[in-house]
Amino acid sequence: MATGIGTLERLAQAEMGGELAELLDSLAEATVRGAPKYAPRLHRTLVRAIVCRAYSGLIYELVHLMAAAHGVNRARGYEQMFWDQGPATAARFRAAFERALAHAPDAANVAATGNGIQAVYGDGSFAVAFSRMPLLAAMLDFLVSALGYREVDEAVRSAVKPPASQAALKRAANRITRALYAFLKPRLPAAQAQRKYRALMSFLSDRAGDAPVGKDAIDDDAVFEFWRDHGTDAQGDWKTYRTAVKAFLHLRDALGAAADREAMAGALPLDPARDGEAEASDLVLAACAAVDRRAEAIDCLRAPPAAAVKFLTKREAEGIALILGAGPHARALRLSVLRAAIFGAMQASISQTLRQGKQGVAAVNDACARGGDSYETHFAALAGLRDHLERVLAAAYHVLAQARDGQAISILLALDPGLDLRPLAANLAGPQPAGLNVVAIGAEAAARELFAHAADGAPDCPDLERFASRAAAAHRGLSRKGFGANEAGDPEIIAGFSAGAPALLQIRDCLGRFIAAIEALMPLARDRERRMLADRILFLNQFRILYGGTP
Amino acid sequence: MTRSEPRAPDTPDLAEAVFVALETLDRVAPAARRAGRSEDPGSARPPRAGFDDLYRFANDPDMALSGDLARALASSPGLRADLRLLVERAARGGILVAAAASSGTITTRHGTSFRMTLRESRADRSQVYVLIQINGKAALSPRALFVIDDASACRKVSLPTPLNGTVQLLLDADSDIVAALRDPATEVFVQ
Numbered sequence: 001m002a003t004g005i006g007t008l009e010r011l012a013q014a015e016m017g018g019e020l021a022e023l024l025d026s027l028a029e030a031t032v033r034g035a036p037k038y039a040p041r042l043h044r045t046l047v048r049a050i051v052c053r054a055y056s057g058l059i060y061e062l063v064h065l066m067a068a069a070h071g072v073n074r075a076r077g078y079e080q081m082f083w084d085q086g087p088a089t090a091a092r093f094r095a096a097f098e099r100a101l102a103h104a105p106d107a108a109n110v111a112a113t114g115n116g117i118q119a120v121y122g123d124g125s126f127a128v129a130f131s132r133m134p135l136l137a138a139m140l141d142f143l144v145s146a147l148g149y150r151e152v153d154e155a156v157r158s159a160v161k162p163p164a165s166q167a168a169l170k171r172a173a174n175r176i177t178r179a180l181y182a183f184l185k186p187r188l189p190a191a192q193a194q195r196k197y198r199a200l201m202s203f204l205s206d207r208a209g210d211a212p213v214g215k216d217a218i219d220d221d222a223v224f225e226f227w228r229d230h231g232t233d234a235q236g237d238w239k240t241y242r243t244a245v246k247a248f249l250h251l252r253d254a255l256g257a258a259a260d261r262e263a264m265a266g267a268l269p270l271d272p273a274r275d276g277e278a279e280a281s282d283l284v285l286a287a288c289a290a291v292d293r294r295a296e297a298i299d300c301l302r303a304p305p306a307a308a309v310k311f312l313t314k315r316e317a318e319g320i321a322l323i324l325g326a327g328p329h330a331r332a333l334r335l336s337v338l339r340a341a342i343f344g345a346m347q348a349s350i351s352q353t354l355r356q357g358k359q360g361v362a363a364v365n366d367a368c369a370r371g372g373d374s375y376e377t378h379f380a381a382l383a384g385l386r387d388h389l390e391r392v393l394a395a396a397y398h399v400l401a402q403a404r405d406g407q408a409i410s411i412l413l414a415l416d417p418g419l420d421l422r423p424l425a426a427n428l429a430g431p432q433p434a435g436l437n438v439v440a441i442g443a444e445a446a447a448r449e450l451f452a453h454a455a456d457g458a459p460d461c462p463d464l465e466r467f468a469s470r471a472a473a474a475h476r477g478l479s480r481k482g483f484g485a486n487e488a489g490d491p492e493i494i495a496g497f498s499a500g501a502p503a504l505l506q507i508r509d510c511l512g513r514f515i516a517a518i519e520a521l522m523p524l525a526r527d528r529e530r531r532m533l534a535d536r537i538l539f540l541n542q543f544r545i546l547y548g549g550t551p
Numbered sequence: 552m553t554r555s556e557p558r559a560p561d562t563p564d565l566a567e568a569v570f571v572a573l574e575t576l577d578r579v580a581p582a583a584r585r586a587g588r589s590e591d592p593g594s595a596r597p598p599r600a601g602f603d604d605l606y607r608f609a610n611d612p613d614m615a616l617s618g619d620l621a622r623a624l625a626s627s628p629g630l631r632a633d634l635r636l637l638v639e640r641a642a643r644g645g646i647l648v649a650a651a652a653s654s655g656t657i658t659t660r661h662g663t664s665f666r667m668t669l670r671e672s673r674a675d676r677s678q679v680y681v682l683i684q685i686n687g688k689a690a691l692s693p694r695a696l697f698v699i700d701d702a703s704a705c706r707k708v709s710l711p712t713p714l715n716g717t718v719q720l721l722l723d724a725d726s727d728i729v730a731a732l733r734d735p736a737t738e739v740f741v742q
Contacts, residue, residue, distance in 0.1 A: 021579040030601045037603065044580075051575045077640065083606035144602050149633035193574040197567050250573040251566075258566035280568060287569040288576060 020187040023145050024050075027138060035087045038138050040299040042088075046138045048288050051188065054281040055139070055180065060173040062136040062143075064126045067160045067169055068110045068119045072100035078156070082137050093133035109164070124166045143176060146183050152176060196237050199230065200251050215255040220335040223248050224538070231546050239546060240351075241539075242344040245322075245336045250291075252329045257287035294327040297503035297510075308496035309482030311392055311504060316385055320507060323382075323514045330510070334517040335531075342373050342532075343539040350543060361548035368540060375528040375535075382515055389508040390415065394467075394474035395483060396497045396504065401468070403494045404451045407501040412450075414505050416467055423461040424449050605630065609637035612694035612709055612742055624705065634705055635738070638697045642740035644686070649735045657735055664691055665741045669732060672721065679729050681720040683741060685713060693718055697740040698731045706731065710741075 024047055030037040038046075049055045069078035076084075081100075085092045097117055101110070109120045116129035128136070143152050159172035203226050204213045211217070227244040230237075238244050261283065298321065301311050319341075323330055326337050346367050353363035373381070393411050400408035412419065424446075453461055475483060487493045522528045600620040607614050616624075624631050639646065644664025649657045660667045664686045672678040683693055692713060698706040706728050710718045722729050731737045 024579055026601065030603065032603050037601070047580065048576065051579060052572050079606060079637070079640070080610075083603050084610065141602055144633070148629050149602070150636055153636065188575060188579075190571045190575070193571040194567065196574065197570045246577065247574065250570050250577075253573060254566040254570035257569045261565055280565065283565055284568045284572050287565075288572050291573060292576065 020184070023142070026145070027141055030141070032086050036303075037087050037141075038134065040303050041296055042134055042138060044292055044296075044299070045135055045289075046142060048285060048292060049139075050142070050184065052281055052285040052288055053181075053184070053188075054285040056173070056177045058136065058139050059143075059177050059180070060170065061128060061132065062139050063156055063159065063169045063173040063176070064119060065117075065128045065133060065136050066140070066156045067164055068117050068128065069097075069100075070156070070160050071110045071119070071164075072097065072104055082140055088134040088137040090130040090133060093137075094130045097130075121165045121169075122163060126166060126169075143180065147176070147179050151179055192237065195235070196247055197251070197254075199233075199237070200226070200247060203230070213255070214259060215252040215329075216332075218248050218252050218255075218333070220333055220339075223333065223336040224339070228538075228542055231542060240344070240347055242340045242347070245333070245340040245344075246325075248336070249326055249329055249333065252332070253287065253291050257283070257290075291327070294324050294510075295321070297324060297506045300503040301500050305492065305495040305498075306500035306503065308492045309500055310480040311482075311500050316388070319381065319385060320511055324507065324510055326514075327510075330514045331517040334514065334521060337514070338375060338378065338518060339535060339539070341378055342375060343535070346372055346539070347543065350547060354547065359548075361544055364540065364543045364547055367543075375522070375532040376525050379515070379518060379528055382511060382518075386508065386511050386515060389504060389511065391474040391478065393501070393504055393508065394471040395478050396501050398468070398471035398475040399488050399494060399497045400501065401451060401471070402488060403498075404447075405494060405498045406447060407498045409447060409450065410505065411501055412464075412467065414508075416463075419467060420463045421450070421461060424453060424464070600624075602633075605634055606637060608707070609634060609697075610641045610742075616705070616707060631705070635699055638699065638705070638740050638742070642697070642742050643691050643693065644741060647739040647741060649739075657733055660732075660739055662741065665693060667732075667739065667741070669729070671724070677724050679722050679724045681722060681729075681732065683710070683713075683718040683720075685716045685718075687716070693741045695742040696720075697742065698728055698737055699740070700731055700734065700737045 024043075027038065027046070028040070028043045049058055066078045066082075069081035073080060081093070081096050085096050097110075097112060101112055111118055111120075113127060116127055116132070118125055118127040140152070155172040155175045159168040201213060204217045204222065207222060207225075208217050223245055226248070227238060227241050230244075231239055231241075238247075298312075298317050300306055301317075322337055322340055326333060330337055349367045349370065349372070350363045353366050354360065358366065393415055397408050397411040397415070400411070450464070453464060475488070476485070482493050482496055518528075522531055600617065600623040604617065604620050608616060608620060624634065644662040647660035647662040647665060647667050650659045650661065658669045666684045666686070668680075668682045668684070670680045670682060672680055681696075683696070685691060685693070693710050696708040696710055698708070708720065708728065710720070712718075732739065
């Protein structure tokens with residue numbers, strides 16, 4: 001095959017895009033003294049800011065932080081604050097600034113404010129919260145890796161020469177922002193994604209006729225028809241079914257964000273003349289953050305402190321990743337998500353066989369012979385996972401109620417909302433304000449009462465007693481890391497359960513809604529089996545066209 | 552199939568921008584997240600050198616050059632330049648400037664706080680003494696010697712405690728580091 005200039009350009013872009021991905025990976029995997037330097041959630045916030053090109057404000061804030069860190073420690077420079085403190089956490093930055101200010105109380109123009117630091121200049125002042133500092137540190141690490149230490153250092157050092165001013169720091173931030181823009185320009189090519197967007201919109205427009213194209217125009221039939229018609233496109237954008245499903249999910253999010261924007265009463269249209277680029281970047285960032293947040297539950301379980309407990313195995317987490325990622329669209333595209341799980345896996349298996357040298361149709365036949373999951377077995381696995389999550393949450397209640405952690409109450413109310421807790425009410429009413437004919441029940445008093453009863457086995461509250469007994473049995477029945485009887489009182493394990501509980505509840509809700517949506521579409525096992533047989537014919541035909549050239 | 556122009560909402564630019572950003576996020580999202588690798592330590596890639604490693608190598612006299620960092624330095628001129636700048640910042644007394652000898656190699660370097668001399672051992676001509684004398688006014692105790700040439704990145708030698716204001720090292724005369732110290736193109740810093 002001849003390699004044209006276009007192909008070379010695509011290869012070059014892929015290589016540069018790969019370089020960016022590699023750079024971001026290295027930040028995600030960075031460790032300091034054996035511990036991850038950045039929390040996954042923080043890293044993703046950084047990645048979003050970079051991809052959405054919404055980084056100018058971050059860089060301005062960073063430059064102020066670097067100037068302040070330099071001001072309180074001129075002997076060692078700002079570098080010590082960023083690269084000699086261990087994992088990047090707000091607490092570490094707070095401690096570092098407090099230490100530095102204690103040794104240099106007259107340090108430059110910087111003072112602690114309780115939640116952060118404030119730097120005062122001749123032309124104004126600027127505050128940076130400790131909670132922002134880990135993210136800014138990640139941005140600095142990224143800048144240094146992307147642009148080089150010298151480039152960033154020169155910009156900042158030239159700005160902190162006395163007398164430092166906001167104007168000088170603004171110039172430094174602008175210089176770094178321009179350099180980053182130039183770095184990212186060839187590494188964040190939009191051409192392929194734009195082409196995909198136009199292909200999807202064109203397809204939906206043709207399908208909709210005169211009706212406007214909104215996110216509701218995307219349904220399971222649309223996804224399959226598009227993939228069937230475009231899977232063989234020469235550019236190869238749509239060869240895999242999973243790619244098509246993911247792209248339609250993205251499109252639903254994108255059209256939803258645009259519709260929300262339109263629906264905002266009195267909102268100004270995007271106006272390039274009014275710093276429109278920054279405004280658009282912020283809107284894109286907000287939309288992406290909302291989408292990205294769906295995956296945070298899994299990340300939360302993998303990161304400390306929740307990682308102290310083995311809530312889910314890798315396979316279990318992978319099984320629900322697409323459902324979580326589909327978020328509010330999982331119901332509308334329930335069949336597509338299910339098909340992506342079953343036939344996406346089959347297509348991956350075909351690709352693997354082809355890489356081993358087998359011919360197209362033979363590879364399809366091989367994958368067909370291997371079988372794999374069906375809708376019914378996959379459905380049963382998801383239902384099993386939902387039950388597992390219920391047991392894990394019950395076990396978490398057992399640990400957290402003993403520790404008197406408030407998350408226990410969230411679990412209790414989520415797992416058994418119909419629980420009759422009225423027997424606890426008798427002891428709840430404390431001293432009442434005079435002149436009121438209502439009984440005030442404080443949340444703290446209610447929690448205290450509940451935990452006191454839970455600790456006693458709740459003999460006078462049968463529902464709670466039954467739930468506590470079920471929770472204890474669930475805890476005994478799990479043998480994964482963190483669920484041992486002798487671990488229940490370990491503060492690290494308690495912190496793990498407490499941090500993991502909200503994420504588990506979110507995953508359980510999401511999975512439960514998806515299972516209910518599948519049940520609504522295919523209530524009985526035979527319905528799922530019938531659909532599987534029909535879809536199997538459709539997909540195998542398409543695979544034969546894609547890989548063998550004939551249906 | 553005939554294709555008509557897409558009919559998007561009134562803010563098509565925003566829809567397209569969000570779509571492009573989401574597709575790009577998927578493409579550049581960390582591999583650790585894509586593959587769930589963080590959950591399976593056995594499948595994790597070996598740790599890579601980060602800027603923290605570079606900073607600590609330049610600032611902590613006791614930190615040796617790790618294999619990861621050595622590989623990263625060998626493959627990246629930019630990283631070598633960054634290390635040189637970090638070493639310069641961390642050095643006490645700045646760079647030791649060479650005083651060229653008639654043979655084209657050098658035996659003495661001067662800095663604001665230190666003076667370094669290479670002297671052949673009288674007892675064993677195959678060995679060379681590296682003497683680092685502390686400037687009388689400088690209340691500094693040198694802890695590491697950085698020898699930097701662009702081709703082979705950076706060598707770092709931990710220094711023993713000075714005796715009577717002088718640090719003394721005994722090195723093989725044929726060693727790379729002695730050759731580098733004699734080379735006028737090499738930059739030498741004392742930390």
